[in-house]
Amino acid sequence: MKLILTADVSNLGAPGDIVEVKDGYGRNYLLPRQLAIPATRGAEKEVAAIRKARQVREVRDLGHAKEIAAQLKSLPPVQLSARAASDSGRLFGSVTPAEVVSAVRAAGGPQLDRRTLTLPGQIKATGQHTVSVRLHPEVDADFELEVSASAR
Incomplete structure (x- = not known):
């Protein structure tokens, strides 16, 4: 299952990352807790907004x-x-x-x-x-x- 993370998930990724996870993990854990959204073509625009917000908050280097x-x-x-x-x-x-x-x-x-x-x-x-x-x-x-x- 391909998902776009909306929050920081330890050992998986940061907001805006597109990750491939097992179906059960995505469906039963990430999606209900709103830690991720399904990766669709329309979600590409959301990825840009999430990454921009992350860069503002994130430590520079x-x-x-x-x-x-x-x-x-x-x-x-x-x-x-x-x-x-x-x-x-x-x-x-x-x-x-x-x-x-x-x-x-x-x-x-x-x-x-x-x-x-x-x-x-x-x-x-x-x-x-x-x-x-x-x-x-x-x-x-x-x-x-x-x-x-x-x-x-």
């Missing part, structure tokens, strides 16, 4: 990715104030990638795409956590996130 990774490593632990927590430090809710991205930006770090973050499971407790960012297929960066409870 390997050198730029290494530069951003160096910026992230030089940051002190990023402070994030969660909405509320119990006395034992357990959060009411969890920390989202969008909150982490805005905390990095507020700490003076680079602008990141929330979809490139890899959180260590769900962050549901205060304390220090290590967050990974996939900047480029060859460059991953880690930084420390300090989660604290906001004043009630």
Whole structure:
């Protein structure tokens, strides 16, 4: 089955890539989750739009990715104030990638795409956590996130 990816799928491709997958994988996983669309002649125009949007968001090249990774490593632990927590430090809710991205930006770090973050499971407790960012297929960066409870 020939499909056009609309989102980044690990071990398969990036948005705008035309891939050949097994019928069941495409029909039962990729299409229902809207990670891909069927490759048709009319979809060629959509591919151009998807690739253009991807280029705007994407890190320019390997050198730029290494530069951003160096910026992230030089940051002190990023402070994030969660909405509320119990006395034992357990959060009411969890920390989202969008909150982490805005905390990095507020700490003076680079602008990141929330979809490139890899959180260590769900962050549901205060304390220090290590967050990974996939900047480029060859460059991953880690930084420390300090989660604290906001004043009630």
